[in-house]
Amino acid sequence: MLERNLLLISGDDALAKKTETAVRAQFADDFEWLRAESLFDGLRLMQENSFALIISDLFLPDGQGLATLRHLKQHAPDVPVIVLCHTRDRDVAVNAVRKGAHDFFCFEDLDSANLKQSISAALAAEALDEDARAAERRMSARFPCRLAVAYQTLEFPFLSGQGSSETLNISSKGLLFTTGEQLEPGKLLQVSVDWPARLENQIPLKLVAEGRIVRCSNGTAAMRIDKYEFRTRKIKAGAAEVKKA
Numbered sequence: 001m002l003e004r005n006l007l008l009i010s011g012d013d014a015l016a017k018k019t020e021t022a023v024r025a026q027f028a029d030d031f032e033w034l035r036a037e038s039l040f041d042g043l044r045l046m047q048e049n050s051f052a053l054i055i056s057d058l059f060l061p062d063g064q065g066l067a068t069l070r071h072l073k074q075h076a077p078d079v080p081v082i083v084l085c086h087t088r089d090r091d092v093a094v095n096a097v098r099k100g101a102h103d104f105f106c107f108e109d110l111d112s113a114n115l116k117q118s119i120s121a122a123l124a125a126e127a128l129d130e131d132a133r134a135a136e137r138r139m140s141a142r143f144p145c146r147l148a149v150a151y152q153t154l155e156f157p158f159l160s161g162q163g164s165s166e167t168l169n170i171s172s173k174g175l176l177f178t179t180g181e182q183l184e185p186g187k188l189l190q191v192s193v194d195w196p197a198r199l200e201n202q203i204p205l206k207l208v209a210e211g212r213i214v215r216c217s218n219g220t221a222a223m224r225i226d227k228y229e230f231r232t233r234k235i236k237a238g239a240a241e242v243k244k245a
Contacts, residue, residue: 004052004123006031009042010084011061015107019055019084026116037171039063039071040197044169046075053122054081058092061230062197062205065089069096071197080122084110148194149177154210155188163221168193168207173225175209183216189223195230206233 006023010016016035023031034049036042039060046054054076058068072081080102085093093104103118105111147168152160163178175191183189188210195205209228213221 004031005049006033007042007045007049007051007054007056008033008035009037009039009054009056009060010035011037011057015057015084018107018110022110022112022115023055023119025112027119035171037061039068040195041169041171043071043075043197046072051076051079053119054079056081056083058083058085058089058096062195062207065092066096066099069099069101073100082115082118082122147196149175149191151177151179151189151191153183153187154190159183165193170207170225170228173211175211175223175225177221177223178219179216179221180219183213183221185213185215187213189213191223194233204233205230 008016008019010019020033020035031053034045034051036045039062042054042056054072056068056072058065060068063071069081069083081100083093083096083101083104085104085106087106087108090104090106093101093106097104102122105115105118147165149163149165150160151163152158159181161179161181163180165175165177167174167176169175175193177191189212190208190210193207193209195207197205207228208231209223209225211224211226214224215222
């Protein structure tokens with residue numbers, strides 16, 4: 001088999017490792033792996049790379065159930081998607097196959113031999129070559145690249161401000177954003193980022209992250225993300241704030 005790109009989207013390190021081990025047991029190094037920990041990171045990678053196959057957890061920090069599949073198929077309609085879930089969510093996965101997923105597997109009974117058959121069938125069913133798929137990806141809808149950022153320092157001197165970011169990658173734990181303050185390297189910050197993906201395709205989200213400044217110059221700060229969580233955020237026009245997700 002020729003080397004191909006495979007995208008694995010999972011926010012759980014242990015489950016991601018289990019999935020990768022199951023695939024490598026059958027395909028060795030035939031795939032070049034890229035992994036994302038969130039739906040948004042996965043969609044960014046899909047804009048920048050061509051993939052032969054996507055394997056994704058249905059339940060991600062910023063994507064839940066069928067909404068996860070809808071986003072993936074919107075951005076890469078011709079790339080086969082195998083979805084993963086826990087046994088308790090099996091019915092959702094079955095519905096995902098009806099909605100366009102190639103196949104599904106439950107983490108609890110992930111079998112490398114059956115996974116091999118599913119992946120082989122998915123690759124055999126591919127109708128578009130790499131160039132055509134890349135063109136399709138460039139034509140597809142994309143999330144906005146510019147994200148609104150609010151930040152505040154968590155230690156003296158206490159500063160706060162707002163900026164924007166076009167470079168955010170949870171998987172590599174990095175954030176680059178504009179700032180009107182000179183933030184010293186090592187400064188502990190909390191940032192809130194308006195997230196473009198919506199929970200269940202409806203509820204607005206924000207990413208709240210903490211970390212330390214790596215560098216700051218010419219109005220741009222680079223921050224290392226040490227921990228993060230997704231929260232629901234206020235909907236404009238005076239709607240009440242939804243409880244934390």
